[in-house]
Amino acid sequence: MPAAVCLRNVHKVYNGVDVVNDLSLTIGNGEVFGLLGPNGAGKSTTIRMATTLTRPSDGHVVVSGYDVVRQQLDVRRQIGVVLQQTSVDGDLTVWENMELHGRMHHIPAAQRRQAIVNWLGYVELADRRDDKVKTLSGGMKRRLQIARALLHNPKILFLDEPTVGLDPQTRRRLWEIIRDLNRQGMTMLLTTHYMEEVEYLCDRIGILDQGKLIELGTLAQFRQRHGEGILMTQRGDRWDYRFFPTLEAANAHLDQQPDKTGMMTRPSNLEDIFVELTGHNLD
């Protein structure tokens, strides 16, 4: 079986600048892959290329064995897309939004009706089916977007910041949905700014910065590479961070300090590594 998503030496040039710069990345079937990076790093552009919304300037993007430039329609049949921009139409009802999407994918009427009932039930929006979308909460709208993206039974779901702006409880509910879909075999590529989201959902992580992939692996691998222990030292109103291979090593170093004022140790986390690599905070 071909990989779910395969990017080979991909470039995207806007106004003479490589906003995606020689990106190579393979996402396996059944994986939940998290793409992180500061604003402007090229995450959305990468998703837009993989979902056929914009063409790569150079290189190859192959989704489920299909080339995004030469086999656009085949790619689109394999994927569901939940982007910030492709929001649902507020003046249509929940059902009408689903119906429109089903027709766009040429799903036959009887099958379409059944799939709409199924997926609205799955995301717990069955009782809102006749309400206009503009009356739904942010979390409900996002669940509707997910239900809509799933209507044609895609193998791979792309989610661009799926829980941005949602309260913690609603975010958790979406995480459960994403996890459950993954357990059913769906591959996911998501972008996010939330560390807990990555920790809860993602099997592997890629960090993009200025269009380049600067780190790739599991969170455990990241911590091994950069250090599993952190020594924090307060200097005025800011903190200095120093990595140690282990928490024990950080503690041993702290023990040796004659003056431990303003110093503390803890296990490292993704945020520490992200800041170390990019110089930016995650959100």
Ligand code: ADP
């Ligand atoms: P991210 O999703 O990581 O925040 P984007 O992929 O949205 O980053 O953007 C990467 C860079 O490409 C940014 O500098 C952005 O301004 C630029 N960019 C994105 N889309 C376009 C476009 N359609 N035309 C010109 N520049 C663009």
